[in-house]
Amino acid sequence: MSLDGVIQSSGSDDDPSGGFRHGGWHLPYFDEIAGRWVVEGYQAAGGFLFGRRTYEPLAGYWPNASEDQQELARPLNERPKYVASTTLSEPLEWENAHLLGDDVCAR
Numbered sequence: 830m831s832l833d834g835v836i837q838s839s840g841s842d843d844d845p846s847g848g849f850r851h852g853g854w855h856l857p858y859f860d861e862i863a864g865r866w867v868v869e870g871y872q873a874a875g876g877f878l879f880g881r882r883t884y885e886p887l888a889g890y891w892p893n894a895s896e897d898q899q900e901l902a903r904p905l906n907e908r909p910k911y912v913a914s915t916t917l918s919e920p921l922e923w924e925n926a927h928l929l930g931d932d933v934c935a936r
Contacts (some may be wrong), residue, residue, distance in 0.1 A: 830892045852935055854903060868901060871905065876911060877909060877911070878913070880913050880914065881916060884917075886912070888921070888923035891906055892906055894906075907925065909927060910925055912926055912928050913929045
């Protein structure tokens with residue numbers, strides 16, 4: 830599990846760097862109850878914390894999400910996003926995204 834609570838993406842095309850070859854394993858177990866739990870958690874969140882490797886694909890996807898994905902897209906797009914990265918620079922492209930800077934622990 831990463832700092833921002835991501836266990837892995839649901840797709841089988843997960844980033845294989847570091848030798849990870851098991852993308853998509855949890856998708857068969859992801860039912861309506863799990864989906865509702867995720868939606869409720871996103872809607873209740875006051876903001877989101879991402880590392881660069883999570884932020885970049887999400888920033889490219891969620892601002893253009895389809896209408897049927899808006900339950901997840903709205904909180905992700907509207908709420909503050911804090912990005913821990915030493916390689917990205919301001920301004921970040923995703924609305925309400927803020928770079929934490931070099932010394933995250935000092936914040």
